[in-house]
Amino acid sequence: MLMYNEDIKGFFSSREELNMPDYLTLEYYLECVGDIETALAHFCSEQSTAQWKRVGIDEDFRPRYAAMVIGLDVLGELPQLSYSVPHSETGKIHACRVTIAHPHRNFGPKLPNLISAVCGEGVYFTPGVPVVKLLDIGFPQEFLSAFDGPKFGIAGIRDLLKAYNRPIFFGVVKPNIGLSPEHFGEIAFQSWLGGLDIAKDDEMLADVEWSTLADRSCELGKARIRAEKETGEPKVYLANITDEVDQLINQHDIAVKNGANALLINALPVGLSAVRMLAKHTKVPLIGHFPFIAAFSRMEKFGVHSRVMTKLQRLAGLDSIIMPGFGSRMMTAEEEVRDNIQECLQEFGHIRPSLPVPGGSDSALTLEAVYRKVGSVDFGFVPGRGVFGHPMGPKAGASSIRQAWDAIEKGLSLDEYAIGRPELMAMVAVENAKKQHS
Known part of the structure; x- marks a missing residue:
């Protein structure tokens, strides 16, 4: 819709002028081409009232339904x-940090509709904001x-x-793909004996022939009880029930009946609405994994x-x-x-905190560094090969994790605490060998 100067003003306001409980606040990084205010007016219009009146009728839907700029840097x-x-636009290019107030009456408390508005077609196809x-x-x-x-938090x-x-000590059972349910169950059993709290399916291991x-859940349920x-x-056995949406409730019921007492779900591949549905139904904790997120989050200034x-x-x-x-x-x-850890833990109205589990190539050797960076004990630690690739086997791998935590609690270095503890000593020896050859 063609923007005139008087139109542009209708997409700018302030917190003082708006009833903020009626609005979400959105923080964007934008690169605008040409006149900044014109580009931002289009940006607000495209995600809300792309046309704010009918032809030939004296009306204006913007005061009630328009997204509006309330902060610009x-x-x-x-x-x-x-x-x-x-x-297609020409002109000077400016980087901007913009705060938008978006009336949630436009979509209501529905996650698919919320996402469609704040990061949908209108947002990423706005003239002047590429x-x-x-x-x-x-x-x-x-x-x-x-x-x-x-439900649990x-x-x-x-x-x-x-x-x-x-x-909370997790472990991703390895090999993650290819094990029979029986072999998978025995490896998980050994890791539990060594001190893991939670043995989990890999996010890529689901319901396969x-x-x-x-x-698998039957084998792991029995192994867990042993x-x-x-x-x-x-x-806890954490079973991956990621599947087609119409199968999720059934997969939940099968896994829980067989002894899975927590469930893994790849949140973005199945969709947040599916997660919300499952959360209402679940009898056990739901734990999310991050496939698909990096595809639109990794670029520093886009996505x-x-x-x-x-x-x-x-x-x-x-x-x-x-x-x-x-x-x-x-x-x-x-x-x-x-930032992501904080999003799990910080005050969020009545919403319970979620346990953050920052992971990736961890072992007994990295536990203290992760703990110091998180800044509290409220996190999950999730090695894979750091437990299941331990030279003495998964039981020893899990023991090395618990021993590393004991060392932290006692204020001792891993080298000191590993003396007389072969499980931890094996990990320290591997690390020392790497240093010698680097």
């Missing part, structure tokens, strides 16, 4: 766009009140495991910041959220990892 002029995005990154969403209490959030997971005042969810009897500690997806996963009802961690393999800035 022009960061500077750029010689060119950060990315070569095709666009580079866009959604950085954050702020929710008023009125909007949050329609959501249940996590951190406290519920701790109660399930009777594990307090320490991290050679390891059906029914068979491990609990031998160790005297509660254990959607991963903190937005973490916040939406918590809102949808995930009790724990696995995310890219601090290891270099995960290609995620430390600040971004911290």
Whole structure:
């Protein structure tokens, strides 16, 4: 729609002029081509009232339904766009940090409709704004009140495991693809004996012909009970039920009946609405994994910041959220990892905290660094090969994790504490050998 000067003003306001409980607040990084205010007016119009009156009728839908700019920080002029995005506009290019107030009456407490508005066609196809990154969403209490959030949260997971005042120790059973249910169950059993709290399916292992969810959950359910009897500690089998949406409830019921006492779901591939549906139905904690998120979050100045997806996963009802961690393999800035951890833990109305699980190539050798960076014991630690690739086997691998935590609690170095503890000593020896050959 053609914008005149008087039209542009209708898309600018302030917090003082608006009833903010009626609005979400959206933080964007934008690169605008040409006149900044014209570009921002189009940006607001395209995500809300693309046409704000009928032809021949004296009316204006903008005061009630328009997204509006309530904050603008022009960061500077750029010689060119950060990315070569095709666009038809000409003029100077400016980088901007923009705060938008978007009336949630436009979509209601429905996650698919919310996402369609704030990072949909209108946002990424606005004239004069070829580079866009959604950085954050702020929710008023009125909007949050329609959501249940996590059913268990951190406290519920701790109660399930009777594990307090320490991290929760996960392990991704390896080999992650190819094991029969029987072999998978035996490896998980050994890791539980060594001290893991949670043995989990890989996010890529679901219901397949050679390891059906029914068979695998039955084997793991029995192995879990054996491990609990031998160790005297509660254990969790985390079964991956990611599937077509119309199969999720059935997969939940099969896995839980067979002894899975937590469930893994790849949140973005199945959709946040599916997660929300499952959270209402579930009898056990739901733990989310991060496939598909990096595809639109990794670029620094384009897409959607991963903190937005973490916040939406918590809102949808995930009790724990696995995310890219601090290891270099995960290609995620430390600040971004911290942002995502904070999104799990910070006050969010009545919504329970989710347990953050930053992961990626971890082992007993990295536990202290992760703990110091998180800044509390409220996190999950999720090695894979750091447990199941241990030279003495998965039981020893899990023991090395628990020994590393004991060393942290006692204020001792791993080298000191490994003396007389062959499981931890083996990991320290591997690390020392790497240093000698580097």
